[in-house]
Structure formats: structure tokens, C-alpha cells
Amino acid sequence: MERQEIIEGLVEILKTIRTIDQEKLKSVTEETDFIADLGTPSTELINIAAKAEQKFDVEFDDDDIDDLGSKVKDIVDLIIRTKEKG
């Protein structure tokens, strides 16, 4: 799965989080920070992770979720890494 394809999938998830300013989702890149740039409440990050597990058919380790950064590239990396682990 290409990284850009994953980012587009993440944006679809972010569209369902109503506390995120939807205007800001038009320019999401790998460097976009969920908290600093999108103003995502920190309580929503686990919801994004759980929805990403469903959308990309992966299951994250609890340790990986604990260590997850708040940038888009961090979760893209985790999705790819988890998929590679099988």
C-alpha cells in the first residue's frame, strides 16, 4: 500500500472526527501534526488509531500505540510496519 493512499484513508477517518476543523483537512501532509496543526483533542487520538486499525485491517501492539507520535507520518509508519509484521 502506497503512503499517499494511507494518508488519504487517514483523512477519511479525520473527517468523521467532528472536533477537527474540516477546512484544515484539505492540506494534510506527512508532516501535519494532529494536535499542533489540526487542533485534534488528545482524547481523540486513540479513536483515530482504532479506526485506522479497522480501515487498514491491522492490529497495533499496545506498546506501539503508547509510543505513537502525533504526526501523520508516525501513524503511516506504524501502519506499514504492522502490515509488514503480518
Place this chain on the structure above:
Amino acid sequence: MEIKGRKVAVVGMGGVFPTCANLEEFSEKLFSNKSLIREWDKALEQDKKIRSKVSGFVTEKEMNIEPVYSTLLENYPEVFIDLLNRIPDSNLSTADIGSIWAMLASLDAVKMAGWSNNETQSEGTGVVVGSGGAGHEILRHAWHNFFELDKKSRSVGSHTVDRAMVYRDAANVSCLIKNRGVCESIGSACATGLGNIGYAYRLIKFGLQDRVVAGGVEGTSLETFVGFDAMQVLSRGFSPEESSRPFDKDRNGFVCSFGAGIVCLEEYEMAKARGANILAVIDNYHNNSDGDGDMFYPSFNGQQRLWKGLLGETGTKPDVVKAHGTSTPAGDAIELLSIVDCLGSKDYHISAPKSQFGHMLGAAGAVEFITAILMLQKQKVLPCLNANHLNLEQENFQKTDKWQGPTSPLADFRDILPQQSFEKEINYITCLNYGFGGTNSAILISKDNS
């Protein structure tokens, strides 16, 4: 302790009421002797699993609220959308349906109070709002998915706690209006609504707060309904509008209803100084416990002590008693006899608003407090709808040696139980509410005569 001379005014009110778009429609329907009780499709769907099929319910659609269901869990309302944009999405994300009603009612009440943002957001402003039930709809689906369907804890999302915690209604209102004073919930079962208002009254009377947003909420919940249905205490066998019939001899249970009532209280002199429209003055609040060791059965002695605590030696006699009047066999009889024991059987009237909209549980005391304010404003008494036939014979408990109260049958008090709304000079109203656990609450309000 009370600070002498410090008085408490009611300056705002708002609510969520069955079949009504707003407070004006609620008032119009009540004083037109209408019933707000309907057959409930959610109960009908359960067919023989549920005995009672009627309720004063409020749907999400009627409140212009739309649920968004989770893609991760079955039947879990992940968040609600306010189609009229009255509440910001950040506040909606932490709210169950009852908390949303509390917020909507609070916005209306604060608007009516006319408080500035500085006043609302000061340390002198508190929020005291409670609910009778838990966040059942949130919890049921979340726990079913975790325990029965083997989903991970994170799949239920991060808002199960804030949307279902005991003081969720107060917390959500506080986060919405951004007050800096106290934020708490009082829980006392079906006396919750009045208990929160009474506690708020004391916060102001004792000098701890200058303003409080107070009240009770009961979000529509089939789970709540099922719990009471299982106890065999809900009304059945009548048409919807005839199902709630406090004091009538054929009453066989209460109508389980839902709604919200929020009022704004303010220290009287501050309200007066800013030219506020004072809807009523709270003269006293008293609450106690039966002391009988009985979770459910009402106590004549407990209610006698309640009246004594409320009126003391003031010599005040209310023009109207807004009764708890649930339409349960024992509750109504004990209540009527305790009122008569204290006030006699003349020169006042009893109003039972549950006859028109059922029993809103944790919201009941607050919504019925609002009906008392409306009675003061309109100078009209609300009826005991469907109290058509009163028992000509003594209640069984009146025939026992233990009974210490009036021995007259309920039919002797026909004159103080109006079946229709009517005009009358009203200066004082007492509101009564009781709850499981033997808890009793009473408040005395009056017209502002200054």
C-alpha cells in the same frame, strides 16, 4: 449556615419537554389541560417483554439532534450532531443525550436570566445539575461490544467515561458555559431535580455562590423504562392520555417519562440591582429521610417532619401544593393524607403535573418546579388530570392500629383536587418530591412582592 437577610431569586428557566418545541408550547399545553403522554414505539417493539407501553418521551429528532453511529461497534452512538448548531461539536463529543438536553435547557435559562458572560463565567456562578439514571444507552452498547462481542477496550472510544459518569450533566453544562464556581450533582432518585435546586438555593443562601444553574435531567432511555417495568410499578391498561391518574381510585402505576428542567437562581439583591425579571423568590427548602429502613414505601411520619421543617413556625400556608403525585397506589394516598394532616382540607389546591406528562424521574422535581413558576406567573392552578373518581372507602393502611394520620377516605378531599386548570390568586406554592431510599424534599416559593 444561612446568612440572615440573604434571599434567593429565580431569574431564568428552560427545559426539554415531551411533544413540545419550547417552554411556551409546554405552558400552553399544560394550562389547556392536555396530556403529553404517547404510546412509545420503542416499548411497543418489545411486545410482550414489556408491560407498559406509554411514556412522556422525547426523541433525538424532535430535539433536532442526530446520532452518528460508530463504524467499530454495533449500535453505539459515537457522537451526536446538533442540526441547529446550538452546541459546539467539542461539547457534543463529551455528551450523552441527557447531557445535551441539560446544555440546551441551560442555554435557554441563562438567556432568560440575562446574565452577562462575565457574570456567567465568574467564580460566583455554580452549576448543580443531576440525573436519576446512568448513561445507560452509552454503557449498554459499549459494554456489550467489549464483554459479549470481544472487542478491544479502545474500540469503544475515549468518551465512555465522560458521557456516562454520574455528574455528566453538570460537567457538560459547566464546560459549555465556562463558570468558575462549583460544579456538582446531587443524586436523590426521583427527588433529584428538586434536590439539586434545593442545594443550589443553599449555596446562595449560605453565601457560597451568587448565581447557580440548577436542575435535573432524564435522557430518554429504554433501559430506564425496562428497569421500572420489571418492578411492575408502571401504569398499564389505559389510553396514553389517561394513563397518569394521580389520586384516582383506579390508578395502577406511574408513567415513565423523560425530559429536562434547568433554572437560574441568583442572590436576590444582585438580581434586583441589575433589573432582572424575578420569576419567583425561594423562601425555604427542607429535605430529610424517612428513617423507616424501607427503600420504597412512603412514610407518613417522614412527610409530616418534612412539612414541619419547611414551614416551621412561620404560619405560612401555600395557596397551591405541587404534589409529587406519581399515580402509584400507596404513594398518592400517603402524600395526600400527609398534606391534609399539615394544611387541613380547605383554602388551598393540589396540583399534580405528572398527570399531564408522567414521571420524569431525575428531571421530575426540576420540571415540576418550572410548572410551579408558571402557575405563579399565570395565576392559574394546574390540574390533577384524570383524578376522576376518588376512593369513597378508607385505604387499607388507614384501617390498621398503627395508622396515626387522617382517617377520612380520599374522596373527602375532592374540593382540593381540581380536574381542570383554573384561575386563582396564588402567592405561595410548595413543591414536593420524594425518592427511593426514603428521601423527601420540599421547597416553598412565592411571588416577588417588592
